[in-house]
Amino acid sequence: MKNILELTFKRLLLGFGTIIVISMLIFIGVEALPGDLAEAILGQDATPETVAAFRAELKLDLPPHVRYVEWLGNFLQGDLGNSLAGDRPIAEMIGWRFSNTFFLAAVSTVIAVPIALILGILAALYRNTAFDKTISIVTLSFISFPEFFIAYILIALFSVQFQFFPSIANIDDGMSLFEKLHSVLLPSLTLTMVVTAHMMRQTRASIINILSSEYIEMAKLKGLKRLRVIVVHAFPNSLSPVINVVALNLAYLVVGVVIVEVVFVYPGLGQLMVDSVAKRDIPVVQASGLIFAVTYVLLNLLADLLSIVTNPRQLNPR
Amino acid sequence: MNGFMKLLRRSPWSARIGLIIVLINLTAGVMAPIICPYSETEKAGDIWVQPNAENILGTDHIGRDLFTRLVYGARNTISIAILATFIAFTVGSLMGFFAAVLGGWTDLILSRIIDVLMAFPTLILALMVLSVVGTGTVPLIAVISLIASTRVYRLSRAVAMDIEVMEFVEAARLRGENIWWLMRHEILPNALPPLVAEFGLRFCFVFLFIASLSFLGLGVQPPYADWGGMVRENAGAITFGIMTPLFPAAAIAVLTVGVNLIVDWFLHISSGLKD
Amino acid sequence: MVPLLEMKNIYIEGLSEERWNPIIKGIDLTLNRGEVLGLIGESGAGKSTLGIASMAYTRQGCRISSGSIRFDGEELLGAPKERLRKIRGNRIAYVAQSAAASFNPAYRLINQYAEAPVQHGIMNFKKAAKEARDIYKRLLLPDPDNIGFRYPHQVSGGQLQRAMVAMAMACRPDLIIFDEPTTALDVTTQIEVLAAVKHIVEEFNTAAIYITHDLAVVAQISDRIMVLRYGNLVEEKDTREMIARPEEDYTRRLLAVRSIHEEKDLSQSEKDVILEVSGVSASYDGKSKILEDIDVKIRRGRTVALVGESGSGKSTLARVITGLLPLSGGSISYNGNTLPIALKGRSKEMLRQIQMIYQMPDTALNPNQKVSKIIGRPLEYYFGIKGQKNDKKVFELLEKIELSEKYFSRYPTELSGGEKQRICIARALAAKPELIVCDEVTSALDQLVAKEILKLLQSLQKEMNVSYLFITHDLATVKAISDEIVVMLKGKIVEQGTKEEILAPPHHEYTEMLLSSVPEMDPDWLDCLLKVRKESGKLSSMIEA
Numbered sequence A: 001m002k003n004i005l006e007l008t009f010k011r012l013l014l015g016f017g018t019i020i021v022i023s024m025l026i027f028i029g030v031e032a033l034p035g036d037l038a039e040a041i042l043g044q045d046a047t048p049e050t051v052a053a054f055r056a057e058l059k060l061d062l063p064p065h066v067r068y069v070e071w072l073g074n075f076l077q078g079d080l081g082n083s084l085a086g087d088r089p090i091a092e093m094i095g096w097r098f099s100n101t102f103f104l105a106a107v108s109t110v111i112a113v114p115i116a117l118i119l120g121i122l123a124a125l126y127r128n129t130a131f132d133k134t135i136s137i138v139t140l141s142f143i144s145f146p147e148f149f150i151a152y153i154l155i156a157l158f159s160v161q162f163q164f165f166p167s168i169a170n171i172d173d174g175m176s177l178f179e180k181l182h183s184v185l186l187p188s189l190t191l192t193m194v195v196t197a198h199m200m201r202q203t204r205a206s207i208i209n210i211l212s213s214e215y216i217e218m219a220k221l222k223g224l225k226r227l228r229v230i231v232v233h234a235f236p237n238s239l240s241p242v243i244n245v246v247a248l249n250l251a252y253l254v255v256g257v258v259i260v261e262v263v264f265v266y267p268g269l270g271q272l273m274v275d276s277v278a279k280r281d282i283p284v285v286q287a288s289g290l291i292f293a294v295t296y297v298l299l300n301l302l303a304d305l306l307s308i309v310t311n312p313r314q315l316n317p318r
Numbered sequence B: 001m002n003g004f005m006k007l008l009r010r011s012p013w014s015a016r017i018g019l020i021i022v023l024i025n026l027t028a029g030v031m032a033p034i035i036c037p038y039s040e041t042e043k044a045g046d047i048w049v050q051p052n053a054e055n056i057l058g059t060d061h062i063g064r065d066l067f068t069r070l071v072y073g074a075r076n077t078i079s080i081a082i083l084a085t086f087i088a089f090t091v092g093s094l095m096g097f098f099a100a101v102l103g104g105w106t107d108l109i110l111s112r113i114i115d116v117l118m119a120f121p122t123l124i125l126a127l128m129v130l131s132v133v134g135t136g137t138v139p140l141i142a143v144i145s146l147i148a149s150t151r152v153y154r155l156s157r158a159v160a161m162d163i164e165v166m167e168f169v170e171a172a173r174l175r176g177e178n179i180w181w182l183m184r185h186e187i188l189p190n191a192l193p194p195l196v197a198e199f200g201l202r203f204c205f206v207f208l209f210i211a212s213l214s215f216l217g218l219g220v221q222p223p224y225a226d227w228g229g230m231v232r233e234n235a236g237a238i239t240f241g242i243m244t245p246l247f248p249a250a251a252i253a254v255l256t257v258g259v260n261l262i263v264d265w266f267l268h269i270s271s272g273l274k275d
Numbered sequence C: 001m002v003p004l005l006e007m008k009n010i011y012i013e014g015l016s017e018e019r020w021n022p023i024i025k026g027i028d029l030t031l032n033r034g035e036v037l038g039l040i041g042e043s044g045a046g047k048s049t050l051g052i053a054s055m056a057y058t059r060q061g062c063r064i065s066s067g068s069i070r071f072d073g074e075e076l077l078g079a080p081k082e083r084l085r086k087i088r089g090n091r092i093a094y095v096a097q098s099a100a101a102s103f104n105p106a107y108r109l110i111n112q113y114a115e116a117p118v119q120h121g122i123m124n125f126k127k128a129a130k131e132a133r134d135i136y137k138r139l140l141l142p143d144p145d146n147i148g149f150r151y152p153h154q155v156s157g158g159q160l161q162r163a164m165v166a167m168a169m170a171c172r173p174d175l176i177i178f179d180e181p182t183t184a185l186d187v188t189t190q191i192e193v194l195a196a197v198k199h200i201v202e203e204f205n206t207a208a209i210y211i212t213h214d215l216a217v218v219a220q221i222s223d224r225i226m227v228l229r230y231g232n233l234v235e236e237k238d239t240r241e242m243i244a245r246p247e248e249d250y251t252r253r254l255l256a257v258r259s260i261h262e263e264k265d266l267s268q269s270e271k272d273v274i275l276e277v278s279g280v281s282a283s284y285d286g287k288s289k290i291l292e293d294i295d296v297k298i299r300r301g302r303t304v305a306l307v308g309e310s311g312s313g314k315s316t317l318a319r320v321i322t323g324l325l326p327l328s329g330g331s332i333s334y335n336g337n338t339l340p341i342a343l344k345g346r347s348k349e350m351l352r353q354i355q356m357i358y359q360m361p362d363t364a365l366n367p368n369q370k371v372s373k374i375i376g377r378p379l380e381y382y383f384g385i386k387g388q389k390n391d392k393k394v395f396e397l398l399e400k401i402e403l404s405e406k407y408f409s410r411y412p413t414e415l416s417g418g419e420k421q422r423i424c425i426a427r428a429l430a431a432k433p434e435l436i437v438c439d440e441v442t443s444a445l446d447q448l449v450a451k452e453i454l455k456l457l458q459s460l461q462k463e464m465n466v467s468y469l470f471i472t473h474d475l476a477t478v479k480a481i482s483d484e485i486v487v488m489l490k491g492k493i494v495e496q497g498t499k500e501e502i503l504a505p506p507h508h509e510y511t512e513m514l515l516s517s518v519p520e521m522d523p524d525w526l527d528c529l530l531k532v533r534k535e536s537g538k539l540s541s542m543i544e545a
Helices: A002-032 A036-042 A048-057 A064-076 A090-125 A130-143 A146-159 A175-213 A214-221 A226-261 A269-279 A283-307 B001-009 B015-035 B064-102 B105-117 B123-134 B137-164 B166-175 B177-213 B228-238 B246-274 C047-053 C081-087 C109-121 C123-137 C157-169 C189-204 C215-221 C239-245 C249-258 C314-323 C348-353 C371-383 C387-400 C403-408 C417-429 C447-464 C476-479 C498-503 C509-517 C525-535 C538-544
Strands: C004-015 C019-031 C038-039 C062-071 C090-093 C175-179 C207-212 C225-228 C232-238 C271-284 C291-298 C303-307 C329-334 C354-357 C433-438 C467-472 C486-489 C493-498
Touching: A002 A064, A002 A283, A002 B105, A002 B123, A036 C090, A090 A130, A090 A175, A090 A226, A090 A269, A090 A283, A090 C232, A130 A175, A130 B246, A130 C509, A146 A175, A146 A226, A146 B177, A146 B228, A146 B246, A146 C329, A175 C403, A214 A226, A226 A269, A226 A283, A226 B177, A226 B228, A226 C371, A226 C509, A269 A283, A269 B015, A269 B123, A269 C225, A283 C354, A283 C498, B001 C175, B015 B064, B015 B166, B015 B246, B064 B137, B064 B177, B064 B228, B105 B137, B105 C215, B137 B177, B137 C538, B166 B177, B166 C354, B166 C371, B177 B228, B177 B246, C004 C467, C019 C047, C019 C062, C038 C047, C038 C215, C038 C271, C047 C062, C047 C175, C047 C207, C090 C157, C109 C123, C109 C207, C123 C157, C157 C189, C157 C486, C189 C207, C189 C509, C189 C525, C207 C215, C215 C225, C215 C239, C215 C525, C225 C239, C232 C249, C249 C447, C271 C467, C291 C303, C291 C314, C291 C467, C291 C493, C303 C476, C314 C354, C314 C433, C348 C354, C348 C371, C354 C417, C371 C387, C371 C403, C387 C403, C387 C417, C447 C467, C447 C476, C447 C498, C467 C476, C486 C498, C486 C509, C493 C498, C493 C509, C498 C525
Parallel strands: C038 C207, C038 C225, C090 C175, C175 C207, C303 C467, C303 C486, C354 C433, C433 C467
Antiparallel strands: C004 C019, C004 C062, C225 C232, C271 C291, C271 C329, C486 C493
């Protein structure tokens, strides 16, 4: 067990280090703005006095490392500063939107993971059959399609043609869970299709890899039943790679969710971030970017940790 | 050339479809001014006109001919994507090779930098950089090349490492050959097949990425035609049951599928030749 | 009496480049109860394919296209899958080449042992586990009561291979297929597994098919031998008959594979030391030493064989001499001058003097370079010979390695393994070196090809007076080619001297064990050896190592 604890600890440390470096990069990125934030916001015409006053207000007159530590400290306490545009606390804007994005991602995950795993395993078991080839072509297409193409096709079909679901996915706190689900179904279906395609292809590949190993041949030559070969011999060994695939693809959701939110005008963090980039509301971009990046790093971390603890060789070291 | 024709004759239908798609798109892009009935930004009728004899695909949200916009869109989007892929490839594979051949500190530092860049989700990184440097064609190409080059770096480093440990490279090292010889004569020729396939895949990634950024309003800026931007501009039409935004979106999808089909075929023959 | 297994007129095909090509071309095979049959042949002979076909099983991309397989009077070809499943593992068991890959990493050894008998409904787990301990004991596995509770990756290679033999015995099958079970092992470990196989097969009167490329190995185990080549049967005879009176030329050549001998007058070169390694130690991580205090002298025109099993540090020593791995202590001098420890510090002239030939000719040649460039480059690099002169020199070198001019513009993928190794030799010769380091140069080749390569190396030495440092684990090769022998164990030199000194008794204990472990073409060799070792009490210590 010592081995596995050591590996886990190392990986945790690495993940933590990555998050620190990312936060520094985000901070430095803003520092690197030509001129500085104050000038950028107030424009060329501002008098030196106003700029100086504004700088003091934003604490831009302090040395960078002091401001970095303060920024990060505040961030950890949930104080994300104020938005430039509305002068509202960013935490207030982001909190609700983050929970919406999380809801959308969670619904997509719940739909996508079982479908992807079942299809992936079936395709591996019946490889090179018509079923496998069809699935392969369909998923290759979904991977090639931009998210918004799938989204608009779904809209054209289900909200314009049949009017089952709204084309604008608005949710608010007053809605019941069912109403919320009804509202986010199209966006989450879009996400599901894109993510499922990747997840399913990788699941298929890792299962086939296991099935062609020599211990599976040995299990067959022991005269075991096909079901037993798969469930008892292939399954425990495929757990580690498959869990890895799932977690990595959930990390991919982070990217997909931004586009889908824009298509469906969904009040999530991605939509907010895109708007803020256009408005160059840099503190908001900074904060939401950091949240997305940290989520992504944590999911990758989770993927690695799970594949460590589910690997039979790691579980029983020499 | 003869060998290529022979390969082509034995190619599966999927690869042929892919080739046809790519050729049509390239020709359309190159010949845009000749084949288009209107100029790129010219108003050609009412807004969102349905397909008819004058505007074979109808018009867009401010009355420009959609077919013309599509063809110019191919020209703009594909050329930017090719340029960005090319830059990403040159930078990424060169650094990857250096890291693999030199090893030691060079490898360690380069790899850590790439690790940090890859710790960001691609789109988030692009959004953050663009928010700082502003939108425009140059920042767009720069940021996409940067992101794509990290993936190219990873692959070319891994491929070069695999070749590097082979004894023929060691034999050349023992002979006293310098690093340029090793890269040019020993590693590069053997790394080519996976890198060519990667070029196709990276092109798809870059192309989709540009489309996504343009769709978000952060890519190619109006009035220039661009497929992602066209979807964005015409998105409102769909709620009225007008399919205008589906044309550019489908164009993106079709081209990516086409490239993917060719890559699949290439991977198939290059893996088959090894046996 | 009905034979246990009767395969008639078997044709097997393999799929390559979307065409079905014949692998086995109409072979008959008969096996009686309790009989052990050796299937022998070089790579591409189809021996494994034929062996596992006895279970009516083929690997992916192969198919049995016609013939008949009768097991205990029952036709297996075309039998229902369920029927075959009940026979496999139960009445016919399989032992694979790589135990490490064939055990499922997720389960303990004893669970994998018990799986077949429990699933076939022969006994419950408790009884199977009890029997497992018994069989582990018979196979002289250390700590037989508890070893079963380990996971596969927690057990050494030789032990794991014996555990797989035990697993095959679990249902007391009528027939076991052994598919090269000792090929990946060191000689001293090979003995343990061979002894285990022979012991268990005799004790339970199990019939077996033993597949291998090594005639000396199969001679110890089998009652009868079938020699295969290119999917055809060359010759079939009782083992003793085959060893004593082979009929076919091919069999005779296989039998004679270990007989190269050459007497050399060593007195001339006694003083002419070209390379001297003194007190050298080296390590990969700076802590644990892979080499410790190594002293070796290489004299002009002589062959020094560096012998040891895996992990002995023999290849590391080659890396240190060539400068690939900087040494951490001691020094190496070349013609009296100290060699810089790292590759970068060595001049072109120093690099030219020491050339290297590798184990795997497949990876030692750049697949994208033609033979002309592979051999021509050292000529250009060291001597500045270009253009037509270069071509002419390449043709001369091709002649030296006994290949015709038409190889000039070929790519390595168009060559056979032996031809590739010849190109490697030519590349080394092109530099006109004084010393060639040969790292296991014959171990990836078929035996007959290997013999030709050794002969070529010998004749080149005579012609060019070049020295060889010959690294190998194969003592037969050592006996054939060496002038001096250095025996290594765990990074240290155990013993060194001229061939006569080392091969003649008294031996150092480890040298003795190495030498005695090399199988000989004598069917009684293993029995005698085991008897001797048992009497001297070395058997148990040997098996626990």
